[in-house]
Amino acid sequence: MAEVRLENVCKHFDEVVAVDDFNLSIQDKEFVVLVGPSGCGKTTTLRMIAGLESITSGDVYIGNRLINKLPAKDRNIAMVFQNYALYPHMTVFDNMAFSLEMRKTSKDEIKQRVQEAAEILDIQALLLRRPKQLSGGQRQRVALGRAIVRKPEVFLFDEPLSNLDAKLRAQTRLELKKLHERLATTAVYVTHDQIEAMTMGDRIVVMHDGFIQQVGSPLELYDRPANKFVAGFIGSPAMNLFEAELNKTGDRVSLRAGDFTLELPPEKAKHFQDYTEQKVIVGIRPEDFKQAAEHSPGKTIPATVEVVEPLGNETYVNVAAGNVTLTAAVGRRTVIKPHSSLNLAPIFENMHLFDIRSEKSILCN
Amino acid sequence: MAIERVGSKVIKFYVPLAAYLIFLLFPFYWMVNTVFKSDSELYNLDLNPFYIHSPTLHNIVRLFTETIFLRWMANTFFVAIMATLISLVTSLLAAYAIQRLQFKTSGPTGVAIFLGYLVPQTILFIPLAHIVFKLKLWDSLWALILTYPTFLIPFCTWLLMGYFKSIPKEMEECAMIDGASRIKIFRRIILPLCLPGVLSAGIFCFTLSWNEYLYALAFISSTAKKTVPIGLVTELVRGDVYHWGALMAGALCASVPVALVYSFFVEHYVAGMTGALKE
Numbered sequence: 001m002a003e004v005r006l007e008n009v010c011k012h013f014d015e016v017v018a019v020d021d022f023n024l025s026i027q028d029k030e031f032v033v034l035v036g037p038s039g040c041g042k043t044t045t046l047r048m049i050a051g052l053e054s055i056t057s058g059d060v061y062i063g064n065r066l067i068n069k070l071p072a073k074d075r076n077i078a079m080v081f082q083n084y085a086l087y088p089h090m091t092v093f094d095n096m097a098f099s100l101e102m103r104k105t106s107k108d109e110i111k112q113r114v115q116e117a118a119e120i121l122d123i124q125a126l127l128l129r130r131p132k133q134l135s136g137g138q139r140q141r142v143a144l145g146r147a148i149v150r151k152p153e154v155f156l157f158d159e160p161l162s163n164l165d166a167k168l169r170a171q172t173r174l175e176l177k178k179l180h181e182r183l184a185t186t187a188v189y190v191t192h193d194q195i196e197a198m199t200m201g202d203r204i205v206v207m208h209d210g211f212i213q214q215v216g217s218p219l220e221l222y223d224r225p226a227n228k229f230v231a232g233f234i235g236s237p238a239m240n241l242f243e244a245e246l247n248k249t250g251d252r253v254s255l256r257a258g259d260f261t262l263e264l265p266p267e268k269a270k271h272f273q274d275y276t277e278q279k280v281i282v283g284i285r286p287e288d289f290k291q292a293a294e295h296s297p298g299k300t301i302p303a304t305v306e307v308v309e310p311l312g313n314e315t316y317v318n319v320a321a322g323n324v325t326l327t328a329a330v331g332r333r334t335v336i337k338p339h340s341s342l343n344l345a346p347i348f349e350n351m352h353l354f355d356i357r358s359e360k361s362i363l364c365n
Numbered sequence: 366m367a368i369e370r371v372g373s374k375v376i377k378f379y380v381p382l383a384a385y386l387i388f389l390l391f392p393f394y395w396m397v398n399t400v401f402k403s404d405s406e407l408y409n410l411d412l413n414p415f416y417i418h419s420p421t422l423h424n425i426v427r428l429f430t431e432t433i434f435l436r437w438m439a440n441t442f443f444v445a446i447m448a449t450l451i452s453l454v455t456s457l458l459a460a461y462a463i464q465r466l467q468f469k470t471s472g473p474t475g476v477a478i479f480l481g482y483l484v485p486q487t488i489l490f491i492p493l494a495h496i497v498f499k500l501k502l503w504d505s506l507w508a509l510i511l512t513y514p515t516f517l518i519p520f521c522t523w524l525l526m527g528y529f530k531s532i533p534k535e536m537e538e539c540a541m542i543d544g545a546s547r548i549k550i551f552r553r554i555i556l557p558l559c560l561p562g563v564l565s566a567g568i569f570c571f572t573l574s575w576n577e578y579l580y581a582l583a584f585i586s587s588t589a590k591k592t593v594p595i596g597l598v599t600e601l602v603r604g605d606v607y608h609w610g611a612l613m614a615g616a617l618c619a620s621v622p623v624a625l626v627y628s629f630f631v632e633h634y635v636a637g638m639t640g641a642l643k644e
Binding site: 050051052071072073075077078079081082083085086087088089098099102103146150 | 533535536538539540541542543544545549553554557558
């Protein structure tokens with residue numbers, strides 16, 4: 001049993017606030033991903049759990065133990081670093097055996113446990129090599145092996161895939177996920193890559209400027225982003241975000257942005273009563289556009305195609321509608337030429353609106 | 366075309382290299398040349414000075430029989446090795462602390478150590494003489510062993526600081542999580558990784574202590590306690606009489622150990638100086 005609990009955790013580096021009032025409870029065996037742009041405090045949070053960074057205020061618990069003052073070695077955690085941090089002068093076996101050796105495990109047990117871990121990761125053939133004789137992917141596995149050999153209560157991962165090429169990264173992502181299922185150990189994973197976060201996490205914690213922006217399952221974050229930041233950060237290509245004015249004429253509520261007006265369906269419109277005659281931020285995901293044969297005022301956005309990006313499985317078009325630039329996903333084999341005109345019909349049910357000042361989702365409030 | 370390329374390489378590379386080598390090695394050649402000549406041949410200006418006409422071992426025999434050269438060698442060895450050990454241990458700990466422990470004054474401490482290096486020996490030996498006298502170490506080899514680190518430690522500390530900097534911090538953090546204490550991390554991870562740096566620092570200390578002249582001249586007076594550089598100059602130059610043959614024999618014998626040390630560790634020395642840590 002190892003749940004991890006962070007209560008009101010803050011970290012200050014002199015005047016700079018790296019993490020502010022961080023509250024999170026991670027269940028036993030859960031895979032939680034901390035995601036956010038660089039400098040958002042995700043790695044600092046992980047390092048505080050690991051004991052590599054002191055905690056300015058707040059409490060961190062592993063299981064029911066308060067570990068604020070506990071040295072890293074006594075926290076029963078294992079960490080995989082971005083640059084793997086393998087000991088270059090030791091063989092793979094010695095690298096994996098190091099932590100057991102430090103804990104005075106018997107030689108026979110060390111041997112058996114390293115073998116076991118090596119089998120799980122399929123690196124038995126590499127045990128006598130040194131790190132410099134290994135490829136990036138193999139080093140990554142050894143780093144993982146070094147972590148699992150100890151059978152810790154919590155795994156901490158600090159962007160472990162960012163040094164791998166794209167193909168290997170996708171493959172290792174899957175393997176990590178399988179490994180987590182097999183070992184059933186609590187894991188905290190830090191990444192700046194939202195695809196990694198979406199594919200691997202049971203729950204995702206989106207961070208920005210030291211604050212938690214939203215915590216939720218991957219699809220919760222995707223479907224109901226709590227604020228503009230999460231909306232723009234989760235999803236690739238990013239959600240289209242633009243300013244519009246909410247107008248009410250009679251019963252009809254419409255959004256006016258640049259050259260076009262969108263009329264909100266009544267069931268959607270009722271949420272926005274307080275915002276009439278005000279500016280809001282509209283968010284529409286690229287796949288939430290349909291292509292319309294002709295322009296229908298209030299329902300479609302007339303636009304001019306600027307760039308076409310055929311990816312094979314999907315084609316993305318960048319269009320300009322007045323001073324608003326949008327990205328839309330249009331079927332995989334749609335033939336569209338740059339500079340041609342295109343009518344985009346947004347799916348209103350999936351549209352998001354954000355308060356322009358607080359940037360919070362109006363629906364989620 | 367190919368000939369042109371070879372020609373250009375000869376002019377641009379081999380000719381300057383040869384000139385440089387001649388410039389460097391000529392003193393050694395002159396030393397060897399003088400050792401194996403008799404005095405009469407040495408002072409005969411009619412003979413070709415670059416060639417030994419009737420080789421003799423007379424100068425070497427004189428060096429070993431008429432002076433206590435072996436004693437001087439033993440003294441120099443003892444002083445050089447002890448000073449090197451003290452300097453290495455101190456610099457390793459100092460460099461690690463400054464680079465990794467990140468205490469408030471770690472930066473200024475590093476700079477202060479470096480500033481110590483900038484004080485010329487010719488000024489430093491006056492207060493040091495006073496200290497040596499107070500500690501009753503005058504005319505003792507310990508006077509040298511304890512004063513040489515004043516110029517060895519600053520350089521070694523800076524060399525090793527650069528080296529420690531090249532070792533990723535995560536490696537230590539990982540070892541910390543793995544359960545190793547600071548001392549264990551230092552011994553099992555840091556030290557093996559910066560062995561080339563330690564070796565270069567060691568070679569540097571050893572050669573500098575071996576060749577040191579000023580402190581040895583100032584702090585040692587009895588013949589039996591002299592080091593080679595001082596012994597040769599004070600015992601083989603009598604008034605205005607230079608015993609060139611024996612002097613050169615002494616210089617030749619004294620340069621052999623240093624040359625050997627260098628040739629054994631030259632690869633590590635280069636790697637250490639460039640601070641290269643190959644993962």
